[in-house]
Amino acid sequence: MNGGEHVVAEWLRGDGPSADVVMSSRVRLARNFAGVPFVNRATRAQREQVLSMAQDAIVGAAGSRGGVRWIDLCAASPLERTVLVERHLISKQHAKGEEPRAVAVSAPDERLAVMVNEEDHLRLQVMRSGLDLSDAFAQIDAADSAIEHRAEYAYSPRFGYLTACPTNVGTGIRVSVMLHLPGLKLSGEIDKVKRAAQSMSLAVRGFYGEGSEALGDLFQISNQTTLGKSEKDILAEFELSIIPKVIEYERVERRKLLEKRRPFFEDQVFRALGLLRHARLLKSDEAMQLLSHVRMGVTAGVITDVDVKTVSRLLLLTQPGHLQQIAQREMDQPQRRVERAALVRRCLA
Amino acid sequence: MNGGEHVVAEWLRGDGPSADVVMSSRVRLARNFAGVPFVNRATRAQREQVLSMAQDAIVGAAGSRGGVRWIDLCAASPLERTVLVERHLISKQHAKGEEPRAVAVSAPDERLAVMVNEEDHLRLQVMRSGLDLSDAFAQIDAADSAIEHRAEYAYSPRFGYLTACPTNVGTGIRVSVMLHLPGLKLSGEIDKVKRAAQSMSLAVRGFYGEGSEALGDLFQISNQTTLGKSEKDILAEFELSIIPKVIEYERVERRKLLEKRRPFFEDQVFRALGLLRHARLLKSDEAMQLLSHVRMGVTAGVITDVDVKTVSRLLLLTQPGHLQQIAQREMDQPQRRVERAALVRRCLA
Numbered sequence: 001m002n003g004g005e006h007v008v009a010e011w012l013r014g015d016g017p018s019a020d021v022v023m024s025s026r027v028r029l030a031r032n033f034a035g036v037p038f039v040n041r042a043t044r045a046q047r048e049q050v051l052s053m054a055q056d057a058i059v060g061a062a063g064s065r066g067g068v069r070w071i072d073l074c075a076a077s078p079l080e081r082t083v084l085v086e087r088h089l090i091s092k093q094h095a096k097g098e099e100p101r102a103v104a105v106s107a108p109d110e111r112l113a114v115m116v117n118e119e120d121h122l123r124l125q126v127m128r129s130g131l132d133l134s135d136a137f138a139q140i141d142a143a144d145s146a147i148e149h150r151a152e153y154a155y156s157p158r159f160g161y162l163t164a165c166p167t168n169v170g171t172g173i174r175v176s177v178m179l180h181l182p183g184l185k186l187s188g189e190i191d192k193v194k195r196a197a198q199s200m201s202l203a204v205r206g207f208y209g210e211g212s213e214a215l216g217d218l219f220q221i222s223n224q225t226t227l228g229k230s231e232k233d234i235l236a237e238f239e240l241s242i243i244p245k246v247i248e249y250e251r252v253e254r255r256k257l258l259e260k261r262r263p264f265f266e267d268q269v270f271r272a273l274g275l276l277r278h279a280r281l282l283k284s285d286e287a288m289q290l291l292s293h294v295r296m297g298v299t300a301g302v303i304t305d306v307d308v309k310t311v312s313r314l315l316l317l318t319q320p321g322h323l324q325q326i327a328q329r330e331m332d333q334p335q336r337r338v339e340r341a342a343l344v345r346r347c348l349a
Numbered sequence: 350m351n352g353g354e355h356v357v358a359e360w361l362r363g364d365g366p367s368a369d370v371v372m373s374s375r376v377r378l379a380r381n382f383a384g385v386p387f388v389n390r391a392t393r394a395q396r397e398q399v400l401s402m403a404q405d406a407i408v409g410a411a412g413s414r415g416g417v418r419w420i421d422l423c424a425a426s427p428l429e430r431t432v433l434v435e436r437h438l439i440s441k442q443h444a445k446g447e448e449p450r451a452v453a454v455s456a457p458d459e460r461l462a463v464m465v466n467e468e469d470h471l472r473l474q475v476m477r478s479g480l481d482l483s484d485a486f487a488q489i490d491a492a493d494s495a496i497e498h499r500a501e502y503a504y505s506p507r508f509g510y511l512t513a514c515p516t517n518v519g520t521g522i523r524v525s526v527m528l529h530l531p532g533l534k535l536s537g538e539i540d541k542v543k544r545a546a547q548s549m550s551l552a553v554r555g556f557y558g559e560g561s562e563a564l565g566d567l568f569q570i571s572n573q574t575t576l577g578k579s580e581k582d583i584l585a586e587f588e589l590s591i592i593p594k595v596i597e598y599e600r601v602e603r604r605k606l607l608e609k610r611r612p613f614f615e616d617q618v619f620r621a622l623g624l625l626r627h628a629r630l631l632k633s634d635e636a637m638q639l640l641s642h643v644r645m646g647v648t649a650g651v652i653t654d655v656d657v658k659t660v661s662r663l664l665l666l667t668q669p670g671h672l673q674q675i676a677q678r679e680m681d682q683p684q685r686r687v688e689r690a691a692l693v694r695r696c697l698a
Contacts, residue, residue: 338612
């Protein structure tokens with residue numbers, strides 16, 4: 001992954017269904033190999049064994065369908081790991097570990113990623129730009145079957161797929177959608193959405209998952225439990241009922257702002273653009289918040305000389321890891337703030 | 350005073366000595382006619398008499414030296430009076446009164462203004478852009494003599510010129526300098542300057558005199574008492590000692606910021622410029638603060654595509670009165686915020 005490659009990650013492409021509100025859709029499966037202890041119980045040798053089984057199965061399964069990049073995380077530099085986290089290809093936890101672990105990523109689209117030796121032996125995920133859970137599920141289901149064809153999964157006829165954490169037992173599926181909700185944030189209605197989601201046992205999280213703040217008005221909504229429901233039920237509930245309601249709610253708030261408080265709306269989005277085009281120092285969180293407002297202005301047709309793709313690229317490239325990778329050197333925080341502001345000015349000039 | 354005329358007031362021209370720090374110099378004299386009670390003791394008829402004496406003397410004195418505009422404030426609309434306050438030609442108190450009162454203004458330069466029936470019968474003032482108290486004093490001294498040639502002033506051989514308020518008795522002179530001190534404000538050193546000034550019995554006030562906040566980092570420093578000191582002493586102390594020290598202090602702070610914290614300095618001034626160029630709603634105070642930072646950036650040579658004159662014009666034209674006069678209609682506050690932002694964008698495009 002050098003200069004030219006990281007143009008934009010799948011989840012930031014900015015297209016796909018309902019891309020004005022939905023950044024990306026993600027489906028994840030938790031799987032473990034039969035006959036090997038779960039990761040937290042496994043010896044180093046057993047983890048090495050998992051790595052080897054996984055590499056054989058994943059590379060073998062991918063074989064005919066295109067390239068797969070196998071990344072040994074122990075060999076990867078801290079900066080490379082940070083970049084993978086920023087691209088949402090591995091979790092923070094997976095980046096930090098010391099034990100044998102890896103990630104396999106479909107190349108060059110990065111839609112499919114398999115973390116090996118994270119909480120489970122395998123964590124498969126497929127991401128799609130926009131609201132596209134069905135296609136994401138079709139892809140992950142195919143990848144899952146191809147791997148299962150080459151290795152035996154831990155499976156109980158009574159419970160389903162066995163996982164390290166009981167909340168994942170059963171289908172092992174987690175479905176999540178990253179939503180851009182600046183309208184609900186500005187109007188203050190976002191708390192109602194959060195309460196409604198919680199009452200439906202859905203998790204509402206920030207940009208980097210569990211415990212992270214909702215930077216840039218980006219919220220992840222995901223299911224919490226998988227036992228007792230089929231994949232199809234979970235997917236259908238999300239794609240056809242829950243998410244469309246949130247999308248509509250957000251659109252209504254944006255319309256209200258545009259129709260009833262147009263000067264305020266325009267002021268918010270153009271101030272954000274003005275700061276991004278002029279600042280000489282930019283913190284990461286501020287950049288995300290400003291880019292969030294610009295994205296809203298672009299999708300509303302108020303800002304016409306910037307496109308969504310540029311905003312999406314900047315959401316990714318202004319992250320600390322990507323910033324250093326582009327500059328091809330390590331930078332401390334003050335240097336990054338100067339570099340981030342310079343990058344943003346160049347891209348929005 | 351319509352569209353084309355109010356391009357810029359003398360005190361905002363932005364040139365003259367030390368214009369990087371000194372906005373303007375002002376000398377004021379308090380005078381009363383002999384044989385007529387002070388304004389607060391005068392009957393309506395006596396105030397009318399003062400008006401008539403003043404008009405004869407001032408218009409007569411100006412006669413050969415150029416135009417003078419006589420403005421009857423009772424006949425002036427509230428908007429016209431607000432515009433005069435914003436141009437620093439009358440005080441807020443003078444704008445609000447109900448009794449017979451007027452102001453005479455030298456046209457078209459507006460350097461000399463004489464308020465009639467404010468606290469004293471006559472309050473003469475001369476303003477100059479930059480630090481130019483000597484020239485201002487020479488002009489006001491000549492105007493004062495020319496008026497005294499045509500009317501008798503209340504004068505005591507023992508006390509000097511008699512005035513309504515004892516602090517003005519003697520020479521009746523007040524000297525003030527409007528300083529732009531964003532460097533001292535940003536570094537937090539401004540409080541030391543204030544304390545030093547107070548210990549020298551100088552008044553430090555905001556943009557609109559007594560009780561007003563230091564909007565846009567603009568501070569007025571003026572002498573408090575006039576008894577027992579000659580005009581020359583007061584002027585010399587100000588122009589040669591006190592003000593040069595403050596100017597140097599401000600310049601040192603700006604240099605420090607530029608040399609040691611250049612990214613921070615640039616960030617501050619360019620963010621201000623970015624907001625001014627993009628905002629769709631601008632409050633008056635915020636506009637002044639942002640213009641203040643832009644002015645600092647321009648005089649430091651950091652912002653190169655804006656000139657000081659444009660900043661000065663905007664400092665004046667973004668005031669509520671001027672804004673409505675340009676638009677040729679009355680506007681409520683929300684409308685003014687939209688109009689102000691639009692005006693600023695046009696001028697800084």
